[in-house]
Amino acid sequence: MKFSDETLLAYLEGSLDEVEARAVEDAVVDDPVLETRLMTLDPFVPVVQQVFEQVPAAVPQVDLPEPQPVRAATGTGPWRLLGVAASVAVIAVSATVWATRPAELGWAQQAAIYQSLYVPDTIASLDRSAPNLDMQFAQAEAQLGRSLNREVLEALPGLDLKRAQVLSFKGKPLIQIVFANAQGQPFAFCVIRQGDAAPNKDVNQAVLSGLATATWAQDGYGYMLLGSDAQTDLGDELTVLRDVFTG
Amino acid sequence: MELPEAQRETVMLVFVEGYSYREAAAMLDVPIGTIMSRLSNARQKLKTVMQHDKTDTVRRSGK
Numbered sequence: 001m002k003f004s005d006e007t008l009l010a011y012l013e014g015s016l017d018e019v020e021a022r023a024v025e026d027a028v029v030d031d032p033v034l035e036t037r038l039m040t041l042d043p044f045v046p047v048v049q050q051v052f053e054q055v056p057a058a059v060p061q062v063d064l065p066e067p068q069p070v071r072a073a074t075g076t077g078p079w080r081l082l083g084v085a086a087s088v089a090v091i092a093v094s095a096t097v098w099a100t101r102p103a104e105l106g107w108a109q110q111a112a113i114y115q116s117l118y119v120p121d122t123i124a125s126l127d128r129s130a131p132n133l134d135m136q137f138a139q140a141e142a143q144l145g146r147s148l149n150r151e152v153l154e155a156l157p158g159l160d161l162k163r164a165q166v167l168s169f170k171g172k173p174l175i176q177i178v179f180a181n182a183q184g185q186p187f188a189f190c191v192i193r194q195g196d197a198a199p200n201k202d203v204n205q206a207v208l209s210g211l212a213t214a215t216w217a218q219d220g221y222g223y224m225l226l227g228s229d230a231q232t233d234l235g236d237e238l239t240v241l242r243d244v245f246t247g
Numbered sequence: 248m249e250l251p252e253a254q255r256e257t258v259m260l261v262f263v264e265g266y267s268y269r270e271a272a273a274m275l276d277v278p279i280g281t282i283m284s285r286l287s288n289a290r291q292k293l294k295t296v297m298q299h300d301k302t303d304t305v306r307r308s309g310k
Binding site: 011012013014021025026028029032035036038039042044045047048049109204206207208 | 269273
């Protein structure tokens with residue numbers, strides 16, 4: 001089904017009836033282009049972003065800001081009113097969105113953001129001599145309190161083990177093991193010690209920060225496999241690692 | 248007026264951090280329809296807040 005910009009704006013405004021709105025939402029599930037159009041047309045994106053550009057990260061805004069133009073609210077009708085209102089409503093919006101308490105990302109999102117910064121040159125010249133890897137794995141396993149099954153990691157087909165690095169997320173040890181695939185592109189496997197109270201979670205595959213990922217949790221540890229890009233097929237590695245890292 | 252935590256979290260991911268609906272859905276482990284529904288509800292609340300604030304401003308200025 002095709003939707004006009006007017007229909008999409010009506011959806012964003014909340015003026016479509018329930019059936020029409022559901023039709024848009026159902027269509028977005030299988031249509032990334034429609035999703036992009038909706039996000040581009042959404043008048044609230046620049047309004048909320050304006051709020052976050054003006055409000056300090058940790059200090060609540062007190063004074064009303066100077067009126068500023070709003071990019072997506074230059075038309076007529078309700079959105080014009082919205083645009084005018086937006087310029088004087090920064091305080092109200094920031095209070096509503098609770099601007100001084102940005103949403104916290106979980107360990108997997110943070111790890112994906114970090115890994116997305118890797119390029120082939122990041123790993124091309126790493127010292128992967130046996131003594132160096134011995135030391136890295138000893139440190140990592142001591143922090144985690146469990147084996148990383150290095151022999152399994154070194155035998156993953158098509159991947160060249162490059163480094164095990166100790167990181168931390170909210171005081172919990174987070175180990176990032178980096179590989180290069182056949183094209184020299186970075187590939188990673190992360191393990192975090194979450195604690196005995198952490199629930200087990202089945203494998204969830206998603207694209208995070210532009211990388212194909214698979215995450216799961218078992219017996220107090222969280223695991224994450226990160227591909228080189230959004231299209232990476234993680235199937236083979238996931239099968240092996242899921243078998244080995246079950247507790 | 249504050250947004251419920253789930254709506255605020257979704258608004259932050261999509262409007263502020265620029266994640267797509269499906270990326271936000273994956274990150275929050277909910278269906279994409281839930282993301283869109285949360286954003287729709289958040290838009291209505293934000294619109295109400297902004298229109299209310301506009302009315303107050305006009306009233307204070309005596310126009």
